[in-house]
Amino acid sequence: MDADLVAVLRCPVCGDALALSGRTASCPRRHSYDLAKQGYLNLLPSASTGIDGDSAAMIGARTVFLGGGHYTPIRDAVIRQSTAYDGLRVAGEELVVEVGSGTGYYLAGVVGATAGRRGIALDVSRYAARRAAKVDPRIGSVVCDAWRELPLLDSSAQLMLNVFAPRNAAEMARVLAPGGRLLVVTPNQEHLAELVGVLGLVKVDEEKERRLQDSLAGRFDQVGSEIVESAMRLDRTAIEQLVLMTPSARHLNHRELAARIAVLPQPAVVTLSVTLSTWRIA
Numbered sequence: 108m109d110a111d112l113v114a115v116l117r118c119p120v121c122g123d124a125l126a127l128s129g130r131t132a133s134c135p136r137r138h139s140y141d142l143a144k145q146g147y148l149n150l151l152p153s154a155s156t157g158i159d160g161d162s163a164a165m166i167g168a169r170t171v172f173l174g175g176g177h178y179t180p181i182r183d184a185v186i187r188q189s190t191a192y193d194g195l196r197v198a199g200e201e202l203v204v205e206v207g208s209g210t211g212y213y214l215a216g217v218v219g220a221t222a223g224r225r226g227i228a229l230d231v232s233r234y235a236a237r238r239a240a241k242v243d244p245r246i247g248s249v250v251c252d253a254w255r256e257l258p259l260l261d262s263s264a265q266l267m268l269n270v271f272a273p274r275n276a277a278e279m280a281r282v283l284a285p286g287g288r289l290l291v292v293t294p295n296q297e298h299l300a301e302l303v304g305v306l307g308l309v310k311v312d313e314e315k316e317r318r319l320q321d322s323l324a325g326r327f328d329q330v331g332s333e334i335v336e337s338a339m340r341l342d343r344t345a346i347e348q349l350v351l352m353t354p355s356a357r358h359l360n361h362r363e364l365a366a367r368i369a370v371l372p373q374p375a376v377v378t379l380s381v382t383l384s385t386w387r388i389a
């Protein structure tokens with residue numbers, strides 16, 4: 108990770124700015140953090156245990172599934188929205204922060220869409236952080252817990268992304284520059300509906316829309332919303348990867364899952380339906 112990316116980060120212990128020297132990021136009070144050999148920076152306080160985020164297997168499945176292009180309509184919509192507002196360039200640059208970035212699939216698309224963008228990928232999973240560290244040299248990858256203080260300076264981001272990921276409204280509002288935009292992707296009831304019952308997947312919460320509004324209300328104003336839909340044609344391998352990359356993977360027996368997938372048509376037509384909403388600081 109480059110020194111200019113480390114310069115937007117703050118120390119998780121004291122909140123002072125971090126600076127990179129060699130392969131160590133440190134604050135003026137000498138709290139220091141070594142870059143992992145895979146290129147990411149771990150800024151999770153050592154007291155944080157028990158929050159692991161996505162496992163190696165889930166991140167591996169996510170990489171394969173997203174690489175198949177099935178969620179391209181979501182990525183394209185996020186990229187389109189990211190370039191649809193005038194932006195807030197500072198010295199010709201724009202910092203994009205993704206919270207719960209997984210493999211960095213969406214962030215890489217947005218950073219690559221326009222010259223002058225850089226990105227910070229935040230995820231609590233080390234396996235996710237390893238992937239995101241390699242996805243684009245303009246992206247710095249950081250391990251942190253999105254439910255605690257984000258390790259970024261106040262008003263440092265001109266754009267923030269949150270795609271199927273935890274939302275800490277207070278911290279996202281602190282990090283987003285006034286006039287910047289937050290793009291949020293949430294699944295609709297219809298999303299993957301053909302698979303949910305048959306495969307025993309975790310259902311989309313019926314209250315999801317209300318919960319989204321509640322979680323951001325007061326700190327953010329919604330300035331746009333669009334539904335992104337498509338009919339995906341998924342073969343057995345793609346369906347398996349799709350299941351294995353979700354939290355459902357944790358409570359499904361693999362043999363049982365394979366048996367249930369075997370009775371689905373080949374390929375199965377599966378609905379993609381998400382809402383992409385755009386927010387700015389209230």
Ligand SMILES: C[S@@+](CC[C@H](N)C(=O)[O-])C[C@H]1O[C@@H](n2cnc3c(N)ncnc32)[C@H](O)[C@@H]1O
Binds near residue numbers: 213232270273
């Ligand atoms: C459903 S995945 C979405 C990943 C990515 N945005 C995508 O759509 O490909 C949710 C991500 O949030 C991360 N995550 C879960 N809890 C977190 C937390 N407390 N802090 C930061 N990241 C977290 C997981 O490790 C996982 O990578």
Ligand SMILES: [Zn+2]
Binds near residue numbers: 123
């Ligand atoms: Zn410090």
